[in-house]
Each structure stands twice: as C-alpha cells, then as structure tokens.
C-alpha cells in the first residue's frame with residue numbers, strides 16, 4: 001500500500017537503528033503517546049532493536065483504554081432499553097463495564113450495532129424514525145470532528161431520534177499530568193501524529209517550553225517511529241527541548257482548520273475522568289448547551305454514577321508508563337483478549353493486548 | 368477506532384458532506400471529504416473513523432528518506448547468524 005509499505009523497509013530500519021546507536025550516550029526514556037504507535041512498536045519489535053540505554057514508555061493515547069467505567073455503564077444501560085438502537089465502533093464492544101460489556105447486551109437481544117462512522121449511525125436514525133438511535137462518541141481530537149459533524153447535520157436536518165453519549169478526551173492535559181508527576185520518568189515524547197493533523201502543534205509548543213521536554217510529532221509506521229526516536233534523542237543529547245515534526249507528510253503547523261472550527265462549534269472543554277488516571281481538569285469535550293437536544297444523558301435522564309475499576313488491574317499505571325503490562329499478575333492468565341479484565345487488554349491499541357499478541361514472537365526474533 | 372489509514376481518492380460527490388470513494392490498497396470505502404476541501408481525485412488522504420482528516424503531502428513524504436541519507440548512515444553489516 002502506498003504511504004505504508006515504503007515506511008516498513010527493513011534495510012532503512014537497520015540504518016536508523018545504527019544512527020540511533022551512534023547518537024545515544026546515556027539512558028533516556030521516551031514515551032510514545034498514541035496507542036496506534038504502541039501497537040506498531042510492539043508488533044514490529046522496535047524496542048528490542050534499540051540500544052539498551054533507550055526505554056520506550058507506552059502512553060495514554062488509546063481511547064478505548066481511557067474511557068471510564070461509568071460511561072460504559074451508561075452505554076450498557078442505554079443499549080439495554082427496548083426503544084434504543086445503540087451504535088458504537090467495534091472495539092468498544094468488549095470493554096468491560098461494572099457488569100458485562102456491550103457484546104453481552106447484544107447477545108441478550110439488545111439492538112447494538114457496530115458502525116464505521118458516526119454518519120452511519122445518523123443514517124440509521126433517518127431510516128428508523130420510530131427508534132431512538134444513540135451513538136457512543138468516544139475518542140481523542142481525531143474522532144471529535146467526525147462526531148461534531150454528525151451532531152451538526154442532525155441539528156440542521158432536524159433528526160429528532162439521534163443522540164450522542166459523549167466521552168471525549170484531549171491529549172495535552174494528559175501529557176501535562178504525566179509531566180507534573182513528582183517522580184516523572186519521561187524525558188521526551190513522540191506526539192500522536194494524527195491528533196496534530198487536526199489540532200496543529202501550538203499546544204505542544206507550550207508543553208515543551210513549560211516542562212522543558214522535547215516533543216516530536218511522529219507517524220505510525222516503523223520508519224516514522226525510528227526517525228521520531230532519533231530526532232528526540234538528538235534533542236535530549238544536545239540539551240534542547242522544542243517541538244519538531246517527523247510526520248510532515250500529514251501534519252502542518254496549523255492543523256486542519258475546518259475540522260477544528262466545527263469541533264469548537266459543537267463541543268466545549270470540560271473536566272473528564274480518565275480510566276486509570278482519574279479526573280483531569282479541562283481534559284475532555286462535551287456537547288455545548290446549544291446541542292443539548294442531542295445529548296443522550298439528558299434525553300434519557302441518566303445520572304453519572306461513579307463506578308469502581310477492577311481492583312487487580314494496574315492499567316492506570318500502564319497508561320502512564322509507570323508499569324509494563326507484564327508487571328501485572330493477571331497478564332496472560334486471568335486477563336487475556338478473550339476475557340479482558342481491564343480496557344488496555346481489549347483494544348488492539350492497548351498496551352496489554354499488544355504485548356499479549358506480539359511480545360513472545362518479537363522477543364524471540366531479537367538477534 | 369483511532370487508526371488513521373492513507374487511501375487514494377477515487378471520486379467525490381457534490382453533496383454537503385462531500386462523500387467520496389477512497390481506495391485502501393484496493394478496498395474501497397465511502398468516506399466524507401468535508402474536512403479535506405482541497406482534496407481531488409487521485410490525491411491521498413488520511414482517513415479516520417469515516418472522515419478524511421488531511422491530505423498527504425507527497426514532497427514531505429520523501430523527507431523521511433532524505434533525513435536518513437543526510438545522517439550518512441550506511442547499511443550495517445548483517446548480524447552474525
């Protein structure tokens with residue numbers, strides 16, 4: 001596939017590895033922010049190829065993983081209602097709430113649909129005027145413009161049986177929280193390329209300045225990640241801390257202005273609870289009051305109960321790069337992708353699932 | 368949900384959502400190009416959750432390799448078997 005295969009070349013990867021070995025003189029910890037990057041790093045065994053001085057910490061950028069349990073509980077309650085057709089991206093179906101998952105509700109006869117796009121959910125609402133169609137709107141800055149467009153079209157076209165259960169999160173506040181920790185372990189970040197495709201790099205300039213941390217906007221293929229690591233190490237070794245852009249083919253400095261405009265028209269910034277990280281100020285998006293008619297929690301009078309996360313799951317620490325999935329006693333035994341205890345074992349972008357799927361093989365492949 | 372994939376724009380309709388057909392290595396999907404107003408047939412776009420979120424800049428795409436060449440790094444010896 002064009003713009004994919006050429007960034008997976010083994011020969012070029014070996015040249016990058018050699019360059020990384022040459023640039024590094026002491027230990028550094030670099031966090032890749034996005035779950036898609038974690039997935040590629042583990043799948044291609046990139047960590048094992050790096051010199052021992054370089055550790056990669058896996059960050060909080062997996063939307064499936066950070067959606068809090070109480071949102072899942074609201075989703076389960078809505079999906080169980082007889083008048084509701086509940087629409088979600090496929091990877092949310094297996095995420096455990098306090099009592100079961102969406103898949104279980106579906107198996108019990110709930111009308112739960114997997115959609116590719118929020119527009120598919122809106123189309124279902126138009127086709128089934130007697131049903132209440134609810135869309136589970138989760139994700140980072142990358143999916144928010146898509147969900148904003150669905151709400152915007154629903155309002156213009158007066159689609160009255162469509163609503164969104166919104167639990168959107170924003171990347172920069174999570175990075176700030178990780179950087180503010182007293183025992184901060186992160187020396188540099190590989191920022192999530194596609195989030196910056198939408199948002200541009202302004203907020204990251206501020207983080208780099210305030211916390212003295214280099215941030216490299218990075219893509220998702222092996223050569224992207226290796227170049228991002230090299231760019232980050234070079235700054236660390238030279239004592240610099242600025243934002244640079246490895247992923248120039250998809251990220252301009254100003255981001256996508258049309259997408260951002262609609263995002264801000266539909267959503268406002270609110271405090272959000274993150275699974276594993278707790279509540280972070282100004283770290284999420286909710287529908288603005290002008291879109292209240294499309295807010296599923298208001299339409300169905302749902303209260304936001306607090307739900308406890310499974311006690312033995314350490315995914316909160318995994319999402320902050322403080323623990324590895326393999327440090328968890330449940331990993332691979334009581335917790336597997338077929339029977340996940342925590343959300344980081346559900347999504348392909350979750351660190352626990354990526355380790356479970358690829359780690360034995362990639363560790364064997366190391367020369 | 369969060370994986371962005373590059374695809375080639377095959378056609379674009381003139382509706383308000385700029386729905387288009389985008390090919391991902393032969394797999395064709397219906398995608399909204401409303402956030403990629405400058406995209407035309409034959410362009411490559413990054414698609415996320417059914418929306419094109421940006422165009423791929425072909426000149427910038429080659430810079431990964433230019434960066435590597437500028438490092439002057441040659442292919443290391445194959446590791447010993």
Ligand code: SF4
Pocket residue numbers: 312313314315318325328329330331332335336340341342343344345352
């Ligand atoms: S292995 Fe399972 S229980 Fe342990 S941290 Fe990962 S998701 Fe949680």
